[in-house]
Amino acid sequence: MNKAQLFEQIKNKRSFLCVGLDPVLENIPKHLLKYDNPVLEFNKQIIDATKDLCVAYKPNTAFFESMGLKGWESLIRTWEYMPKDIFSIADAKRGDIGNTSAMYADAFFNESKSQMSFDAITVAPYMGKDSVGPFLSYKDKWVILLALTSNAGHSDFQLHSTPQGMLYEEVIRISSEWADSGQLMYVVGATRGAEFENIRRLAPDNFLLVPGIGAQGGSLAEVCKYGLNKECGLLVNSARSIIYAGNGPDFAEKAREEALKLQQEMEQILLSAGLI
Secondary structure: OOHHHHHHHHHHHOOOEEEEEOOOHHHOOHHHHHOOOHHHHHHHHHHHHHOOOOOEEEEEHHHHHOOHHHHHHHHHHHHHHOOOOOEEEEEEEEOOOHHHHHHHHHHHHOHHHHOOOOOEEEEOOOOOHHHHHHHHOOOOOEEEEEEEOOOHHHHHOOOOEEOOEEHHHHHHHHHOOOOOOOOEEEEEOHHHOOHHHHHHHHOOOOOEEEOOEOOOOEOHHHHHHHHOEOOEOEEEEEOHHHHOOOOOOOHHHHHHHHHHHHHHHHHHHHHHOOOO
């Protein structure tokens, strides 16, 4: 999915919602345990309930990898179940020396090898250009680099000063030379608020993947005030507040209710910005 197609989805659905699929077996509704693959059934029902309200799904691969072989099967089959007109993100946060990154890229992009072909993958930029390049070699895929995250320890490194500015600013500035806004996105936490204005100065045209809305307390209004661009430029992720909105037989309906609240808020923001 290219940038124009992604923006078209945003306009059609009046939404820039990304639903995070972070299933924990102990937290999913107990009635699903009767299924041979409870996690897969949980994901499928969440997808069925929200697919008309969101433009992206983002499975966090750690939640699947932790379950071993069964988890990998669940991840593959979840990717297969996602509607192919919805942007798919492998939240894997990979990044290693070149030949290893090439294997990671194959794992999430090369369907003939791995049975999965996500539209995008999250990548840690710490090891530099040669560790990111193998992901960018897939010209029809997206790399989403960690820039300014929402976790408590973000300041340990990301806000350190360099002669050219803070480290996260250098990540954006240098990486923008590796690929254009048609292939490169950045992760920016919703809890960073007004810092989006500075990020837009550095990356005016790139899409930003924004976690931290909902359970982490980020403000959608503040993110959009500073982060919207002429093509929306935002994929706002919500996971726990949607997928765990209910824990009974009606959990999917409860998830839909929470997703609908966000979609309706996003619709008003898009209308106010003149984007739809």
